[in-house]
Amino acid sequence: MSKGLLIVLSGPSGVGKGTVCNALRGKMDNLVYSVSATTRNPRVGEEDGVNYFFKSRDQFTDMIEHDQLLEYAEYVGNYYGTPRDFVEQTLLSGKDIILEIEVQGALKVKEKFPEGIFIFLLPPSLDELEGRIRGRGTESQATIEHRLSVAVDEIGLMEHYDYAVVNDQIDQACKRIESIVIAEHCKVRSSGI
Ligand SMILES: Nc1ncnc2c1ncn2[C@@H]1O[C@H](COP(=O)(O)OP(=O)(O)OP(=O)(O)O)[C@@H](O)[C@H]1O
């Protein structure tokens, strides 16, 4: 059995990564979603083990020290990281896995898994991005400002990705990502079939 594909989806806060990932779940049978660990507080409606594994700083540090994270990064005052074992087991089982992570973490994954598929999700405009993050209503004013200021630098790192997808409409963005994954499965790789 061939290994699954490791897919990384990044993009600035509020662009719609989570929304697109949720929509993809119903469309792509072979795709598994990686649940990250984070030190940030849960938002209303978020569940431990579903949206994130919510950790204290000490618990997160312990995961780093025990090499349990494939990558991690500090983003706007909190730590976020990808549990390693789940990713490796999913790939070995032949399923594809998608990591919805920010740019610093994505670049670390690229060092370890250069064969991964790196997709950058773009907003139709910066004004639309601001409207989306404000409209979501989950962040304080200060956090919104901080996330938007980081967004410009994040977009500047898009050149390190394989694909750029504009999230103008959710269905269209999903179709483009599905097409990328289908094409990547058809790619001739040196390891053979
Ligand atoms: N194509 C779209 N058109 C209009 N609104 C959208 C679109 N995609 C997502 N949204 C809305 O934008 C807001 C932000 O989306 P979402 O939470 O998925 O972003 P995100 O990239 O996962 O953000 P973060 O990185 O902060 O977690 C949500 O309110 C969502 O409903």
Ligand SMILES: Nc1nc2c(ncn2[C@@H]2O[C@H](COP(=O)(O)O)[C@@H](O)[C@H]2O)c(=O)[nH]1
């Ligand atoms: N490097 C990582 N970044 C991650 C991970 N899980 C999520 N994220 C990214 O963090 C920001 C903020 O997320 P939010 O839920 O607080 O809005 C966003 O860009 C996520 O994609 C991870 O494991 N590693």
